Amino acid sequence: MFSRDTLHLWILAGALALVGVGFFTVRGLTIPPSFGQFGHYRGAALQTATDKERKLTTRGDCAACHETLKHEMGKSHAAVHCIECHGEGKDHMTACKTAKAAAKPGDKVSCDKTNLMPTDIKSICLHCHQQMVGRATKHPQINFPEHMKDNDPKDPKSPMVCMQCHVPHDPSEEPSDDKDDEAKPAEAATPTAAPAAATPAAGGAE
Amino acid sequence: MSCCDNKGGKDTCCETKEAPVGLLDANESRREFIWDAVKNFTFGALTLTAIPIFVEKADAEEVHTNSDGKEVKGHTVLFGYLVDTTKCIGCGGCMLACKKENDVPDGEFRTWVERYVYYKDGSVRVDANTKGTFAFTELPPIDPKEVDKAFFVPKLCNHCLDTPCIQVCPVGASYKTKEGVVLVDYEQCIGCAYCVQACPFGTRFINTKTNTADKCTWCYHRIQHGEKPACVDVCPTGTRTFGDINDPESEISKTLAANRIDVLKSYLGTRPKTRYIGLTAEVV
Amino acid sequence: MTHQAAEFIFPNDMSGVAWTVMIVLYPYITGLVAGAFVVAALYHVFGRKELAPVARFALAASFSFCAFATLPLLLHLHQPQRAFFIMFMPNFTSAMAGFGFIYSFYLTLLAVEILLVFRSDIVAMAAGTGIKSLLYKVLSLGVLRETAKSKQIDAKWIHALSVIGIPAACVLHGYVGFIFGGIKANPWWSTALMPVIFLASAIVSGIAMLIVLYVVYSKVRGVKVDDECLRSMMKTLWLFLILAVTLESLELLNMAYEAGEEWHILSRLVTEKLRFTFLYVQLIIGSAIPFVLLLIGWMKKTSPRTRITLGTISGLLVLVQVLAMRFNVVIGGQMLSKSFRGFVQYVPEWYGREGILVAMGVFTLPFILLIAVTQILPVWKIDAHDH
Numbered sequence: 001m002f003s004r005d006t007l008h009l010w011i012l013a014g015a016l017a018l019v020g021v022g023f024f025t026v027r028g029l030t031i032p033p034s035f036g037q038f039g040h041y042r043g044a045a046l047q048t049a050t051d052k053e054r055k056l057t058t059r060g061d062c063a064a065c066h067e068t069l070k071h072e073m074g075k076s077h078a079a080v081h082c083i084e085c086h087g088e089g090k091d092h093m094t095a096c097k098t099a100k101a102a103a104k105p106g107d108k109v110s111c112d113k114t115n116l117m118p119t120d121i122k123s124i125c126l127h128c129h130q131q132m133v134g135r136a137t138k139h140p141q142i143n144f145p146e147h148m149k150d151n152d153p154k155d156p157k158s159p160m161v162c163m164q165c166h167v168p169h170d171p172s173e174e175p176s177d178d179k180d181d182e183a184k185p186a187e188a189a190t191p192t193a194a195p196a197a198a199t200p201a202a203g204g205a206e
Numbered sequence: 207m208s209c210c211d212n213k214g215g216k217d218t219c220c221e222t223k224e225a226p227v228g229l230l231d232a233n234e235s236r237r238e239f240i241w242d243a244v245k246n247f248t249f250g251a252l253t254l255t256a257i258p259i260f261v262e263k264a265d266a267e268e269v270h271t272n273s274d275g276k277e278v279k280g281h282t283v284l285f286g287y288l289v290d291t292t293k294c295i296g297c298g299g300c301m302l303a304c305k306k307e308n309d310v311p312d313g314e315f316r317t318w319v320e321r322y323v324y325y326k327d328g329s330v331r332v333d334a335n336t337k338g339t340f341a342f343t344e345l346p347p348i349d350p351k352e353v354d355k356a357f358f359v360p361k362l363c364n365h366c367l368d369t370p371c372i373q374v375c376p377v378g379a380s381y382k383t384k385e386g387v388v389l390v391d392y393e394q395c396i397g398c399a400y401c402v403q404a405c406p407f408g409t410r411f412i413n414t415k416t417n418t419a420d421k422c423t424w425c426y427h428r429i430q431h432g433e434k435p436a437c438v439d440v441c442p443t444g445t446r447t448f449g450d451i452n453d454p455e456s457e458i459s460k461t462l463a464a465n466r467i468d469v470l471k472s473y474l475g476t477r478p479k480t481r482y483i484g485l486t487a488e489v490v
Numbered sequence: 491m492t493h494q495a496a497e498f499i500f501p502n503d504m505s506g507v508a509w510t511v512m513i514v515l516y517p518y519i520t521g522l523v524a525g526a527f528v529v530a531a532l533y534h535v536f537g538r539k540e541l542a543p544v545a546r547f548a549l550a551a552s553f554s555f556c557a558f559a560t561l562p563l564l565l566h567l568h569q570p571q572r573a574f575f576i577m578f579m580p581n582f583t584s585a586m587a588g589f590g591f592i593y594s595f596y597l598t599l600l601a602v603e604i605l606l607v608f609r610s611d612i613v614a615m616a617a618g619t620g621i622k623s624l625l626y627k628v629l630s631l632g633v634l635r636e637t638a639k640s641k642q643i644d645a646k647w648i649h650a651l652s653v654i655g656i657p658a659a660c661v662l663h664g665y666v667g668f669i670f671g672g673i674k675a676n677p678w679w680s681t682a683l684m685p686v687i688f689l690a691s692a693i694v695s696g697i698a699m700l701i702v703l704y705v706v707y708s709k710v711r712g713v714k715v716d717d718e719c720l721r722s723m724m725k726t727l728w729l730f731l732i733l734a735v736t737l738e739s740l741e742l743l744n745m746a747y748e749a750g751e752e753w754h755i756l757s758r759l760v761t762e763k764l765r766f767t768f769l770y771v772q773l774i775i776g777s778a779i780p781f782v783l784l785l786i787g788w789m790k791k792t793s794p795r796t797r798i799t800l801g802t803i804s805g806l807l808v809l810v811q812v813l814a815m816r817f818n819v820v821i822g823g824q825m826l827s828k829s830f831r832g833f834v835q836y837v838p839e840w841y842g843r844e845g846i847l848v849a850m851g852v853f854t855l856p857f858i859l860l861i862a863v864t865q866i867l868p869v870w871k872i873d874a875h876d877h
Contacts, residue, residue, distance in 0.1 A: 397568025406675035408500030
């Protein structure tokens with residue numbers, strides 16, 4: 001096999017073998033340690049995927065403090081996530097955390113409610129309740145001008161017009177005079193709240 | 207098309223020929239056996255060089271938290287997703303939530319909503335709002351008098367049991383977790399886009415921010431902490447349900463058991479775990 | 491389907507096709523590699539002695555194109571710095587995972603075969619001093635001793651490498667076809683014929699390129715074109731062209747005849763979106779016309795002068811045909827939205843990493859290398875070896 005006549009072939013083979021060794025060396029250094037831990041992928045990727053930041057306010061986030069609200073919500077709106085109408089309320093949650101930390105046990109904690117109350121409830125309501133081809137017929141839908149004509153509210157121009165007849169948390173219920181639901185949210189809201197509230201679903205389109 | 211059923215919490219989707227119970231496991235282990243043989247043959251020599259590839263699979267019994275917040279021990283969690291198209295109102299909240307939660311660039315979609323409109327003249331038109339708040343109310347109105355029927359179909363990754371996308375990934379950047387969630391490893395992906403070609407559902411795309419393949423993760427970072435995916439959480443109508451389909455007591459299992467269930471493009475045999483109620487033949 | 495559905499593409503398709511002109515170029519280049527090698531193998535293995543004038547050149551051409559086959563892929567990858575993951579952590583369920591190994595094997599095989607085929611000349615030229623002889627000393631692997639025995643051993647290896655190279659070329663290119671043919675999500679790609687079609691068109695493109703380059707080089711060198719060699723190449727090209735076009739048409743015919751669910755959209759793809767590149771360029775300009783020209787060209791009665799003209803024209807047309815075929819497969823397939831209800835907009839990009847200008851630049855590189863190789867090695871010398 002090995003002779004002076006095959007020397008060049010052996011050199012060639014040696015060079016190729018060297019490339020091969022180089023390949024496996026670099027390969028060994030490149031492969032992440034967790035590769036193949038659970039299957040043909042990087043095991044550490046699972047942790048990275050799990051640890052990704054949760055951005056959107058969850059129902060659980062709201063319920064952590066507002067458990068009782070759940071019972072207040074009428075059947076038809078029980079499935080609607082708070083952030084759909086109230087926005088994400090990140091400032092509210094931060095403020096609450098600080099306030100609670102500062103408060104003595106037994107104190108009544110009052111949290112900042114800026115930007116929480118919608119100023120244009122009409123567009124929020126219509127977002128889901130405007131009559132549209134494709135929506136299930138059993139889903140309550142209105143043609144707004146006709147609906148105004150049929151029901152003749154006190155102030156049809158108001159962006160909060162819907163609340164003159166409907167309670168947002170429980171639309172099946174008639175608004176009662178003593179609670180004065182209509183006025184309160186408008187007071188609480190600052191003018192800057194308008195754009196945030198006007199964008200309905202998921203609170204704050206960006 | 208309808209060949210999915212859910213009996214006793216065990217997943218039996220599109221498996222009419224074989225035994226329904228524990229079939230998934232049987233299939234997986236058979237495949238793994240063959241695969242191990244191939245690996246041993248191919249890389250037998252390499253293991254001698256002590257390269258940390260193909261080490262023994264860790265298969266420790268773990269405690270999972272299912273989507274209903276319950277701790278589940280003993281049985282394997284298999285996540286599934288159900289879309290009840292009869293409930294969707296096309297508000298686009300899911301798309302907006304997904305975009306925000308997952309930082310999805312404009313013009314790229316982990317989930318979207320289609321509208322199928324059947325006109326009286328026999329034509330079917332499909333549209334989708336891919337801009338703004340994604341709400342269909344932003345689209346030009348359609349005269350209800352011209353329409354026989356119309357409905358919305360939310361779409362997302364099907365997290366198939368037999369995934370064409372993982373099959374074609376050349377570097378192991380696409381993988382399936384033990385809970386059946388199909389994920390992309392953004393640090394491993396070379397961006398060849400073969401998976402984008404292989405997905406029959408158009409759910410994969412090249413993310414222009416990360417320059418890798420991307421797709422719906424069922425919000426893995428939320429479900430691993432007992433939360434629901436963002437789209438499910440914000441859906442105001444209960445169109446989207448998510449949960450453990452191996453747990454017969456979960457909400458999704460009960461709904462799956464009680465309804466006629468369909469999957470998309472079942473003829474391709476990918477066995478999607480995203481299931482549907484209320485599809486028609488025109489929905490692909 | 492009971493209803494006719496109007497245009498709708500999946501939202502993720504709105505950003506255009508994921509595989510661009512670079513992925514058109516990649517199978518085109520590997521096709522030329524495989525095709526050129528087949529010509530060399532016809533001489534070395536199948537005893538087609540009349541191909542002796544181009545046998546060495548075919549090897550050099552095959553190598554030059556092979557050396558740049560991965561460049562379009564690197565330009566296409568969104569994470570090119572991770573390119574080697576495909577060899578370090580290959581997922582063998584993927585048709586793509588074998589690429590790195592098949593490609594490396596083939597490039598090595600070509601390099602070794604070239605070093606052996608040209609060894610006598612390299613050793614002779616390494617004898618002198620100076621920078622140029624240094625290069626030959628490296629190419630001679632530092633062994634300047636050549637005996638009758640060593641030549642005999644080399645000849646055996648050349649033969650063996652040629653023999654191995656034929657299935658390897660088939661694997662290299664059939665495999666590219668399989669990358670497309672194995673995608674069940676895409677009815678325009680998903681056919682078992684795809685690897686064979688790619689292989690046939692690869693051989694066609696390789697022979698066509700050799701015909702054109704042989705004629706051009708002969709003119710440049712002021713050498714007479716060997717009529718028997720040209721005629722043989724044209725005859726072989728004609729044969730493989732028939733095979734390639736038959737397979738390509740068969741695939742389409744079968745889809746049209748079966749007229750399954752997907753034909754509704756595929757028929758529109760062929761007649762609307764690919765009308766020019768498929769019907770006109772691929773089938774008429776690139777197949778029907780060269781078929782006639784080659785037929786006239788390889789007939790004995792035809793004069794050598796006419797043969798050169800016909801060979802060059804049909805060679806160029808066939809090269810365009812194969813490029814169009816790659817385009818129609820790669821881009822055409824992606825024009826089909828997975829909704830099967832509409833077409834993805836394909837806007838050719840001129841500038842940018844994956845643009846047409848860069849692609850054209852990439853495609854000139856193998857030719858530059860080929861010119862360099864022809865300067866360094868006596869590619870036009872007729873091989874003395876007899877197998």
